[in-house]
Amino acid sequence: MMFNYQGIEYYADCSYFYYIPGAPTSQATPQGHPAASLIVLDRVAMLQLSSEWSVPTQQLEExxxxxxxxxxxxxxxxxxxxLTVESVTLSVKTNSGEFEVLQSTKSSGYPPFTxxxxxxxxxxxxxxxxxxxxxRKEQLIITYRAMLGESEIQRSTDVSTWFTGGNGMDYVQILAI
Structure with a gap:
């Protein structure tokens, strides 16, 4: 039987308890900021994001x-x-309202599944x-798809929620207009 605590699922197996993290988050820099950057050039932009799927230590203690x-x-x-993480995808919302996968990759293979x-x-x-x-919500989405035995588990994060006050423009560098 699966239980839920603040978005973290957990279950008992014999005398052990196992947990499945909730939504993925940004990996934090040493200063505690999201590991994200966007370099904007005239015709292109370079996007770099680092995510992880884990539970913070304090929340584990709780x-x-x-x-x-x-x-x-x-x-x-x-x-x-x-868990076996099968794939991690970065998707962007298109003008038609659908999501297009920009990149699909593997995670680190072990917690915190970076x-x-x-x-x-x-x-x-x-x-x-x-x-x-x-x-702006629901523009860039990262989705982890994992297997727990025969069961598929998916968890997603909206990149716009990574930034304090909803503004990540401090992480954008404009090199040309």
Whole structure:
């Protein structure tokens, strides 16, 4: 039976508990900022994003406490679920409202399942990326697709939510107009 705590799914197997992270996030720089950049040139833009699919340490500690309380246990043995990340995709919303996959890759293969995207954008793709960094929702989406045994699990993140106050323009460098 699967349980949910603040978007983190978890389950018991014998005396162990396993968790599946919620939505992916940006990998943080040493200063705690999103690992994201957009270099805008005249006709193209270079987009670089680094994401991870994990649970922050503090939230894991809270989950352990919640599980201990829920099951009346003194201690909890909590581990990442044995997930196999099949693919991580970066998609952009097109003018028709559909999502187009810009790049599909593998993750690091182990928690925190880090993935780095580096891609050249042109035309509408460039405009949509700038809009996402400017706070417009559902323009750039990263989706992790994983397997847990025979079950498929998908989790997505909207890149526009990575930036404090919804504004990522500090991560955009304009080199030519």
């Amino acid at each position: 989950l352990e406490s919640a599980i201990a309380k829920q099951f009346n246990l003194e201690s909890v043995s909590l581990h990442p679920a044995p 993935t780095v995207f580096s891609i050249q954008l042109e035309g509408d793709q460039k405009a949509q990326a700038i809009a996402a960094f400017n706070g």
